[in-house]
Each structure stands twice: as C-alpha cells, then as structure tokens.
Amino acid sequence: MTITDMPADVPVPRSGEDHGSKLLDVRDLHVEFHTRDGIAKAVNGVNYSVDAGETLAVLGESGSGKSVTAQAIMGILDMPPGRIPQGEIFFRGQDMLKMSAEERRKIRGNKIAMIFQDALSSLNPVLSVGYQLGEMFRVHEGLSRKEAKTKAIELMDRVRIPAAKERVSDYPHQFSGGMRQRIMIAMAMALEPDLIIADEPTTALDVTVQAQVMELLAELQREYHMGLILITHDLGVVADVADKIAVMYAGRIVETAPVHELYKRPAHPYTRGLLDSIPRLDRKGQELYAIKGLPPNLLKIPTGCAFNPRCPKAEDICRTDVPALVPVTEQDGTELPGRGSACHFWKETLHG
Amino acid sequence: MADAEKNEKAMEPAADATPNVTEVETVEAATEDAAVAAIEAKVDRGEPILQVRNLVKHFPLTQGILIKRQIGAVKAVDGISFDLYQGETLGIVGESGCGKSTVAKLLMTLETATAGEVFYKGQDITRLSGRALRAVRRNIQMVFQDPYTSLNPRMTVGDIIGEPFEIHPEVAPKGDRRRKVQDLLDVVGLNPEYINRYPHQFSGGQRQRIGIARGLALNPEIIICDEPVSALDVSVQAQVINLMEGLQDEFNLSYIFIAHDLSIVRHISDRVGVMYLGKMAEIGSDTEIYDHPTHPYTQALLSAVPVPDPESREGRERIILTGDVPSPANPPSGCRFRTRCWKAQDKCAKEIPLLAIPERFAGTDSPAAHESACHFAEEKDVVHA
Amino acid sequence: MPDLTKTPSASEEAAAIVAGTPVTSDAGPAPEKPRSLGADAWRGLRRNPLFVVSGLLILVILLVAAFPGLFTGANPDTGDQANHFLGKPNLGHVFQEDWFGYDGTGRSLYARVLYGARNSIIVGLGVTVLVTLFGGLMGMLAGYFGGFWDSLISRLTDVFFGIPFLLGSMVVLNAFTDRTVWVVMGALAFLGWTQIARVMRGAVITTKHADYVVAAKALGAGTRRILFRHILPNAIAPVIVVATISLGTYIVAESTLSYLGLGLGDGSISWGGDISDGTQFIRNFPHVLLFPAGALSITVLAFIMMGDAVREALDPKLR
Secondary structure, eight states, X not given: OHHHHSOTTOOOOOSOSOGGGSSEEXXXXXXXXXXXXXXXXXXXXXXXXXXXXXXXXXXXXXXXXXXXXXXXXXXOOOTTTEEXXXXXXXXXXXXXXXXXXXXXXXXXXXXXXXXXXXXXXXXXXXXXHHHHHHHHHHHHHXXXXXXXXXXXXXXXXXXXXXXXXXXXXXXXXXXXXXXXXXXXXXXXXXXXXXXXXXXXXTTTSOHHHHHHHHHHHHHHHHHHTOEEEEEESOHHHHHHHOSEEEEEETXXXXXXXXXXXXXXXXXXXXXXXXXXXXXXXXXXXXXXXXXXXXXXXXXXXXXXXXXGGGOXXXXXXXXXXXXXXXXXXXXXXXXXXXXXXXXXXXXXXXXX | OHHHHHHHHHHHHHHHTOOOOOOOOOOOXXXXXXXXXXXXXXXXXXXXXXXXXXXXXXXXXXXXXXXXXXXXXXXXXXXXXXXXXXXXXXXXXXXXXXXXXXXXXXXXXXXOOSEEEEEETTEEGGGOOHHHHHHHHHHEEEEOSOTTTSSOTXXXXXXXXXXXXXXXXXXXXXXXHHHHHHHHHHHTTOOGGGGGOOGGGSOHXXXXXXXXXXXXXXXXXXXXXXXXXXTSOHHHHHHHHHHHHHHHHHHTOEEEEEESOHHHHHHHOSEEEEEETTEEEEEEEHHHHHHSOOSHHHHHHHHHSOOSOTTHHHHOOOOOOOSOOOOTTSOOSSSTXXXXXXXXXXXXXXXXXXXXXXXXXXXXXXXTOSEEOOTTOOOOOOSOO | OHHHXXXXXXXXXXXXXXXXXXXXXXXXXXXXXXXXXXXXXXXXXXXXXXXXXHHHHHHHHHHHHHOGGGTOOSOSSOOXXXXXXXXXXXXXXXXXXXXXXXXXXXXXXXXXXHHHHHHHHHHHHHHHHHHHHXXXXXXXXXXXXXXXXXXXXXXXXXXXXXXXXXXXXXXXXXXXXXXXXXXXXXXXXXXXXXXXHHHHHHHHHHHHTSHHHHHHHXXXXXXXXXXXXXXXHHHHHHHHHHHHHHHHHHXXXXXXXXXXXXXXXXXXXXXXXXXXXXXXTTTTOTHHHHHHHHHXXXXXXXXXXXXXXXXXXXXXXXX
C-alpha cells in the first residue's frame, strides 16, 4: 500500500530534476475539452521527456490522449473548447505555456515541427509543392522567391523525391501517398528543427511504402541528431524505431520503458494485454487474447485506475485509488532505469 | 487496323492468364426453379462452394460532357481465379489499388463483371437474375470496413438488423422478427435490450458487431469481410476477430477475408491469396504463403511488415521496394510487378507469368509447391530470417 | 500470468460486455435511452435562443394568418375616408383599430397588416411545398439514377437558373389577367424549383455512395426501399434548411410582385401592395409605408433565423 501513498503526479525518476538538460520535458500536463455533454478529460497528468537524438514512442489507442498531448506541445490545440488547466511544457528549459503567442510561433516550425497522418489534407491543394516548401524559408528566414525555390528543390532531393527539379511546381494531388508524406517530412525538416513530432505518420500508407517512409525518417533523425516523438497505435512500428516508449491510456501514462524491456516484460496489465492481443506474422496462433470491454468514455473516466473495468487483475483498491506512475525494480530491488508503471500490482505483473 | 491490334492486346491478359485451377462442374439449370434448387443445395465441408474464373472488371475512363467517349480503362481486376471451400477462410491481401475491394463488390454482385464467371454451387452468379439472384444474395453476405458509415444513422439497431427480413420476408414470419433480432444481438455479444438504440450510441467495436449481426440475419453460407477490423482499436480488434472465428464454427460459415494487415490475415485464414495490380500474385495455405513465399512481391510485402518485437530489428532482412504501385489504368506489360522487382529481366516485360505451381517445385511435396505467378519463383523465408 | 494467457471465448467476453458491467456504460456517450438523430437535433434546437425567438414569431404569424379576426374587429377592406384619411398611428391603443393609423382610403392599417399576413404566408408556404416536392423529386432522380436523367435534369435546372427569378415571374404573371393566389404560387414555384433540385441532387449523390446504402443493395433491397428508407432520410436535412430560408424569400418575392402591380389581383390584401400604396405618402405619412414593410421584414427575418437554427442543429460539422 505504500505505493499508493505517493503523490499521483510523481514523475518517473530520471537523471536529475534539471529541465535544462532535456530537449523537451512535459510535466503533469492536463488538457480538457468543454463539450455539450460535459467536460472531457483528454489528458490527465502526463509526464515525459525527450533528448536530442532520442526517439520516444507514445503508444495508445484512440482517445488515449496521445495526439492531444502532441497538439498541446505544438500549441495547436483548439482553445476553446480545449483548455490546459494545469501543467508545464519545458522546451530547452523554458516553459512554453508561459510564453507569448509570438514567442511560441517562432518556436513552431523553427524548433519543433510536426508531421501529420493525412498528408493530403495537410498540404494546400491550390499551391504548388515547391511554393509550400519555400514558404518556410521566406517566412522564417526572409529568403527571396528564387532562393526559396532552390532550397525547396534541395529539400525534395534530400527526402529522395525523384526528379525534384521537374516536380517542384507540381501540386499535392499529383503525388502519390508516399511521396506526399515525404513532402510533409521535407517541410518539417526545412528549418532543421530540434524536435519532430510525428503523429501516426505512416498509418495511411501501404506497408511497402510505410517501410520506406519510416526508414527515411530514422535516417534524417540520425543525420540531424533531432529528438523524435512518434505517436502511434502500431506496436510493430514502435518496435522498429523507438528508443523508449510511453504507453498511454485514458489520458495518463500507464507505463514507460526502454523499447526492448517493454516487449520482453511489460509491467502494466494493459500493455501486456495489447501485446497478447496482436496476431503474429511469423506463427499461426491459437485464439487471440482479447482485452475485454471498451476504451473508457473521457466524460466519465472510471474512478481509481481507469483500466480497472477491463483489467484481469483488478481488485478493490484499483476501483478506489489512482495508481501513481512509480519506478519499477527487479525482484531483488535492482533499479530498472527508465522503467515505470502505474499499476497497483506492477510487481505481480512484472515478476508474476 | 491499329484499333484491332489494340483490342487484341487488351484481350490478351485475360486469355493468357488461364489458370490451372480445377474445371468447374457447372450445373445446367434450365428453369429458374432448378437454379434456385441448386443454390439451396448443401455443400459438404471442404468442397468448393464459390469458384471464381478469369474474373475481370475494367472501369471505363470517359471524356466529354454530353457524348461520352471511352479513352481507356482502369483495370481494377484483370483476370483472377480462385476457389473458396466450404467452411474455410480465404484471406486476400494486397495494398491499396490492388483490386481486392473490387473483388468483394463483384462477388456481392454490387458491380457487374466485365468478363469472367463466379460460380456459386455451379451457378454463374454474374448471369443470374430474378429469384435465383435473390437466393444467392441471401446466401452471400458482407461485413463492411467502416462501422461508422455502414449503418444507417437514422435507423434503430432493431431496424438495421431486421431489414434483411423485410427484404427477404420468406426467411422469418413477421411476428417472429423482433425475437430473431434480439437473438442475433445476443449472438454477437450485445445486450438484446439495445434493440431500440441508434448506431451513434455505440462505439466502433459495438457497431461492427451490429454489422456482423446484420450479415448473419439471413443465415448465409458465405460472408465476405472487407477490412472488417482495420478501423478498430487494437484492443477491440482481437474481440471482433475472436467473435468472427466463433461464429464461423457455430454457423458453419465460409469467409473471404480481405485485409491489408498481413498478421491478422495469417491469424484468421486457412488459405491466403496475394493480389497486386488486379492480378493474383500468389495463392496457397497460410504456411505456404507466410513461411515459404516464392513470389518476390509477397516476400517484399512480408518483409516490410513491422514485427512487434524489437529484438528482430537489427537482424531482420528488409526488402525495401522502390517507387510506387503503377496506375491500374496503365499497368506495365508482362509481369505487373516487374517495375519494382529486383529480379526483373527481359522475359518479365514480354511474357505475363501464369499463376501456377512453379516448374522447379512441381511434383515435389515442398511447401514451396503452390501457385505463384512469377517467371523466377524461388523460396525465401523473410519472416523468420 | 495464468489469468492473462487465458483467452476468453468469443461468447464469454461478449457476455462480459453485455453483463451490464461498468464496461458497457463507459462505452462512449451511450445514455440509457434510445436517442435518434432527430431527437438530438430537436434537443439542440430547443436550447438555441435563435430558434426559440424565431419559432415564437413564426407561431404568432401563423396564428394571425389563420385567424386575423381574432386580433381585430376592424374590416381591412372598407375605410372611412372622411374621418380617418391618413390618420396617425396611436401607439398607446394596443390591438385597437387605430393602433397603426389609417391609410389613404381611411382603412385601418393594423387590420390590413393582420389580413395581409394570410396571403403572404399562403404564397410563401405554398411555393415552398410545391418547390420542395417537385425540386426534391427532380434532384433525387438526377442524383440517384445519374447518367442520362442527370444530364437531362441538370441541363434543365441550368436553363431555369439562367432566368432571373423576379423578372421571369413578372413575365409569366403578365400573361394572366386574373392573378389569384394560386396563379402567383404557380409562377413562383415554376421558376424557383431549381435551387432545391440542386441541393437535393448533391445530397443524394453524397448519400448514395455511403456504405449503408451499399449494404442495403447487397441485401437485395429494391430501388424504392433504398431511396425512401436509406437515402431520403439522410439527404433531406440540407433541403429542409434551404426550404425554410427560401420560404422567407418567396414571401419577399410575392410582396415585390404585388408592389410592382403584378402580384395578387385587385381586392387581395398584400403587404407588397400596401407598401406600394404607402410610397406616395412617404414624406408626410411614413407610417402608411412603415407598418406593412415592418411586418414583411419581421416575417422574413423569422424564417431566415429559423433556417439558420435548423442548419445548426442538423449540420453535424457544427456539433
């Protein structure tokens, strides 16, 4: 019981409490939406951080708050109906939530860039691709039209769009889905940002194209030593590229772990359930394990642990006390760096 | 002259692609009654129930405002053949634009085939009409991809699931229908008391269950599932897959399971067909396709699937294809995959490879001895490598 | 671990979902009662002040149009020129004959405004009904069957769209000497159906590709069932909105025609005609013009506001 006595917003232990050393450090972030039917609590105290050159995968299903968190970081939440009642987002040691709109605008695109799932609707259909790529340079760096175009061609080359010179004046609809996503990546890369947030960047693409795009993204990240937040629901994609993982459920992080550890030994029943419920490519399984029930309604999140109605391990305490995200250890007490679980029974889950 | 040549060329693929599938035992039905009787006949487990032969669907591309002139065709499905056996699940995988959804529509007679036949118990459904067609429609049902758009938002759940009975009143007498609908809700795991609710009051997974209940209403023999779980959350996908597997056993159904998620297809299917640009590239049992693929496209597709296991990320060989899928309006000559294939040679541009057991494996009992449409088929295990 | 590797069968886990455990009640905003989209829209409407205000106004206007005698004892047709010639309004005399003053022939303006509502509403409603039925049918045929019918109907609407609405109806009405309410209604509907047809065609085309329509076809549903059970209920919303808003414009059109002397024949009371009469006294007796004009404006405004409120309630994108 000692675990639950800890305050709910204790962040996972990390190397020191100095936000300056982190590229991005999200602290106890809350986001809510005021709807006709009540207040939807989309994010309820999220803590995570990313370093330069690191890839954090935020894993969650629809409604888990993974995209809303990213939108809050980018400062592109619709407010209202959205509201951030609590929390801090430190970028290079400065709280972005306390910045003026102008300061934030300067960071957006320049220092932090975002890649969206749907490239077609993220690009303006009536402007040529070259113009939209060049716009970044004209607005942020004050380049002339001609210089911007040269830069645009360079960028298209860098994301390996064939015949960049000829295609720079083409319009978004003239490109295939994979090529459009490359253009989105080129746009995000344009100003060589420190951090890229990719929200389901390959979900809309076919597998063979998905592999191309993920490889390109990883390569560019290595080249520029950027931080990358990869938001996805695909456990396969995460296993391929992430360094560390944060699993979200009902607006909270329920588990954090380095990538290899999470798949080998999950410390939260939700993570374990997810891993067990996906069919495997390399062998024919028996019946799939299915997490019972449905994802929670954000207007009416269950008391205690939000996962308790669906959890096979749930006991009374789970229905009353919200479990904090606490560091998990080996059975003998050895620390497991970077690992945390928000489960009252993480010991049983991890070691059981 | 030039036109005639063009026509000949257009005809070529279908004529060429005669597959070495078994002859269809057609049932000559002189009268409508005979046709209906043939459709209502029982098929034994493991016998072919649906046989597709050289199925072709071209969507004409037209130009002109009032007088429309055909300037070409999107060759969505271009001569495919396969059998579906009673009680099995046949998975069809492929990337967007490969024609797999068009195949579903053709089997449902929602689209008219340009050429080819679909035999349901020996009756060519592309030629049926009237009572015989109604009987076929009763026996082949469909589950749709998007649970948010496949249910009429203005109808109650009871009306949606009960609609099949209104269209085919002979299946259930009027007084019986409400109880039947409640039974169906129970079968798919929904509270029968929900009968008066509207679709928007349910979550995605629950809606998909409603869609499945509608598909089951007429007690069909075949259910065609077009990406039935791809719109659902991971944790809900498994529930729906398990439900579908349970229903297959309970009601003795045959499934055609169309999806782009190769892992799910392996899980649910007994046999799998891989489509590329309107043609079947490879078809075989799930082990044959996943563990012993011989077509380069299948190999590339399998190797590109991200495996949820970080341990494999360094060692695993990835075949990263270059470029995009060509337009189905103007597919490459010869083998359609040759523009992205690392093995392509002159022969591939000239000759259309037949879907057949590759010669080098023919007669052996190797698992590689399954139908594959490649001139240079060789086995390569990309999943376990 | 054993409880995790255990895979509940389909029916078991289904039972868990049904069992009324919190799991189900947490599933989306699923309240206990069935809630149709129509009921949802109605709930939204009732909370919208725009709807409440315009609804009350329209209710009053309809009541006046149906029973003008309830609100005044004065005769709108006979005046007393000797005593009341252009008599000034007496705003203190609420609901009395001289409330709005008198016109150039000594008739009570209050009574004329009340009785004038009837013709305006009859023409407005009538044209809307005709236009919705005919335009809706045309739009549905064009949208659903496409091909030849679409080309034919679309070209036809293009032709009608090219005719200026008012100018066209003036030309048509000019051919009639006895312009009854029905003639005016017919003329306006004849020229006005195209807008609804276009809206309906667009809505039907969007709806006919919806998966639930494909699902109904796959079940073997006939054209009539598909059109009236699946497409129409889902395509009707924009038509209702456009029809409500155009009702106001048809009332304006009728008044304009009457103002120009091409509307309802002599003897019919119409706001347009009264406005026309009022223009000659505008300098010294503006009330003769202002009261019928005000009645017209308020009525049109009420219908347009109602249309906006309905649009807000029916348009899912605004929710």
